[in-house]
Amino acid sequence: MQVDALRMHPAPPPRVRVFATSDLHVTLGFLGSVDESDARRAWDRIGDFPSFRSVTGSFSGIEPLGHPGKPSALCAMVDDGREPLAEMIAEARETLLSAAGAPEDTRPPLPHMTLARIQRRAKAAERRQALRWADTIDVRAVAFTAPSVALYTWADDRQDRLFRIVERHVFDS
Numbered sequence: 685m686q687v688d689a690l691r692m693h694p695a696p697p698p699r700v701r702v703f704a705t706s707d708l709h710v711t712l713g714f715l716g717s718v719d720e721s722d723a724r725r726a727w728d729r730i731g732d733f734p735s736f737r738s739v740t741g742s743f744s745g746i747e748p749l750g751h752p753g754k755p756s757a758l759c760a761m762v763d764d765g766r767e768p769l770a771e772m773i774a775e776a777r778e779t780l781l782s783a784a785g786a787p788e789d790t791r792p793p794l795p796h797m798t799l800a801r802i803q804r805r806a807k808a809a810e811r812r813q814a815l816r817w818a819d820t821i822d823v824r825a826v827a828f829t830a831p832s833v834a835l836y837t838w839a840d841d842r843q844d845r846l847f848r849i850v851e852r853h854v855f856d857s
Contacts, residue, residue, distance in 0.1 A: 700758070715786045730776075738832075743823040746759065760797045
């Protein structure tokens with residue numbers, strides 16, 4: 685995913701980890717803790733979805749996601765581009781999760797890009813500080829292009845970045 689003009693100032697408070705630019709993505713389906721062979725079986729289905737196409741768009745704002753009383757993710761919510769991404773998620777998620785043997789996800793599609801995570805061990809005051817910090821980030825002028833889908837796994841060294849791309853499928857122009 686290519687993201688233009690994303691600036692997160694001031695610096696995040698303690699117990700907040702900002703994602704590296706290379707880690708930014710919109711999730712079509714979270715496979716969770718599955719074996720590599722199961723993830724690859726799902727990936728083998730990636731060409732089966734006629735709605736898959738390059739999407740450009742923008743964001744409406746930052747929202748905390750996760751448990752309502754203890755949110756863990758600070759996410760930029762897709763505004764322009766929401767409909768085609770929601771369509772892609774709705775079309776692919778069940779098939780991909782099933783092919784990987786991952787649990788079903790019956791929630792409505794929610795196109796978003798996680799920008800940062802609040803650490804699990806954050807205390808209530810640190811969570812409130814993280815939410816106040818997220819409120820200072822204006823993403824409304826940020827544009828993105830999603831020209832492909834990718835299969836991600838954890839990075840070998842998670843100090844610089846959390847994920848690494850295993851395979852990528854670039855959409856036809």
